[in-house]
Amino acid sequence: MLYRAADGLGDEGVKSDVAAFRRMERHLLGTAQEANYLVDLSNVVRDTALGGGRPRALQRLRLVLRALRESSGDQEVTVHAIADDSLLRPRHDGEFPDPAEGPLLREWRDRGLIAAIAKADPDLLDHAKEFGTRVISSDNFTGHRSEHPWIQGDREHFLKPERVDGGPVRLVLRDMRVFADREVSREGERDALKARNLLDFQGRPRSDVLGRSWLCPRPDCHPHPAIQSGKVVCRIHRTLLRDAGPRRRRIQLKIFIDGTCHAWENLTEGPDGQDKEFVLGRGHFARIEECHLPGERRRRISRQHLLLVCSRGALRVLDTSTAGSRIRTVRPGGEPTPWRTLPRPGTEAAGLPGERVPRAFGPDDEIELLPGIALRRSGQRWPEERAEGVRAKPPKRAKGGDELTSLG
Numbered sequence: 001m002l003y004r005a006a007d008g009l010g011d012e013g014v015k016s017d018v019a020a021f022r023r024m025e026r027h028l029l030g031t032a033q034e035a036n037y038l039v040d041l042s043n044v045v046r047d048t049a050l051g052g053g054r055p056r057a058l059q060r061l062r063l064v065l066r067a068l069r070e071s072s073g074d075q076e077v078t079v080h081a082i083a084d085d086s087l088l089r090p091r092h093d094g095e096f097p098d099p100a101e102g103p104l105l106r107e108w109r110d111r112g113l114i115a116a117i118a119k120a121d122p123d124l125l126d127h128a129k130e131f132g133t134r135v136i137s138s139d140n141f142t143g144h145r146s147e148h149p150w151i152q153g154d155r156e157h158f159l160k161p162e163r164v165d166g167g168p169v170r171l172v173l174r175d176m177r178v179f180a181d182r183e184v185s186r187e188g189e190r191d192a193l194k195a196r197n198l199l200d201f202q203g204r205p206r207s208d209v210l211g212r213s214w215l216c217p218r219p220d221c222h223p224h225p226a227i228q229s230g231k232v233v234c235r236i237h238r239t240l241l242r243d244a245g246p247r248r249r250r251i252q253l254k255i256f257i258d259g260t261c262h263a264w265e266n267l268t269e270g271p272d273g274q275d276k277e278f279v280l281g282r283g284h285f286a287r288i289e290e291c292h293l294p295g296e297r298r299r300r301i302s303r304q305h306l307l308l309v310c311s312r313g314a315l316r317v318l319d320t321s322t323a324g325s326r327i328r329t330v331r332p333g334g335e336p337t338p339w340r341t342l343p344r345p346g347t348e349a350a351g352l353p354g355e356r357v358p359r360a361f362g363p364d365d366e367i368e369l370l371p372g373i374a375l376r377r378s379g380q381r382w383p384e385e386r387a388e389g390v391r392a393k394p395p396k397r398a399k400g401g402d403e404l405t406s407l408g
Contacts, residue, residue, distance in 0.1 A: 030112035035080035040137030143188035180332035186379035196226035252378035316358035
């Protein structure tokens with residue numbers, strides 16, 4: 001389905017007309033419950049594809065509202081517009097065609113006509129889910145699909161504003177497609193790093209900060225570093241952090257129950273990239289609520305279900321359960337491979353009797369511990385420390401081998 005709206009503008013760009021912008025106020029509602037549409041205001045105002053070469057322009061919102069009036073047939077159509085705080089900061093007023101547009105946005109915020117918060121996406125999606133209201137945005141919301149799995153493949157709730165060759169603005173119903181879980185994890189991590197000022201000017205993670213371990217002066221704090229005024233601080237306490245040396249590489253695992261991720265575990269490689277072994281078992285499911293994993297089903301997970309070996313960013317796995325586990329590969333856009341049985345200690349599949357030859361557990365692989373209970377690798381490159389990690393009882397020391405360490 002396609003919606004169109006003529007705007008009367010040619011290729012000369014987006015115009016500024018503060019009086020016309022004030023006439024838009026009748027369409028703005030400060031609350032989401034009664035609004036006809038939700039608008040990702042920062043996304044629309046910054047969308048240079050809608051016309052004009054300036055980084056920000058309120059005329060783009062005007063064109064979107066005009067398209068809504070024409071497509072809906074409602075001359076009084078209303079929207080709840082949510083902006084990121086950064087859109088309204090005075091230091092960016094010069095990026096608008098008219099410096100008066102920035103103060104007008106702040107006036108709208110102060111009058112309750114629009115909402116402005118640190119990050120608009122979570123509220124937009126919460127409102128869309130609760131009220132079923134369509135969202136006008138060009139954003140794919142990739143990093144939010146773990147919390148909002150309904151976005152995957154949605155074709156009803158998102159409209160994209162488009163303008164071709166200076167012609168009319170069109171509001172196009174979007175196919176949000178199904179993104180691979182690894183893409184969702186990676187984009188979610190990028191959003192989190194951006195919020196903590198940990199992306200460089202080219203949008204790349206700040207490895208000079210993320211590649212180090214940090215200590216917070218507050219006791220029992222597992223700090224998540226952030227940059228503030230050029231200093232590395234604790235995201236929670238805003239205290240200066242102390243550099244504790246190089247950070248060992250981590251691999252994050254996601255635990256899925258019936259298709260929904262309910263828990264995460266981080267595996268840290270040994271010193272100098274040496275192999276480090278972990279046991280994953282029933283104890284790691286303890287923080288998953290009973291309603292998602294009832295006791296009878298939970299008890300079918302062995303206390304020592306999988307043996308995982310982490311080394312130099314690679315992961316290998318061995319089945320040590322009583323029920324048996326299996327693995328398959330699920331590549332984006334392709335059909336999953338057939339399930340394959342995981343090797344077990346002392347079996348031909350694992351090598352010679354008594355040997356342990358774990359199978360590679362790649363980024364596109366999925367391990368089924370039991371029907372409906374799966375393990376996947378996250379796409380995150382810089383998973384954070386987790387203070388709430390549940391520890392399982394490690395197995396006895398293998399004869400002639402290293403002691404196994406539980407997930408932390």
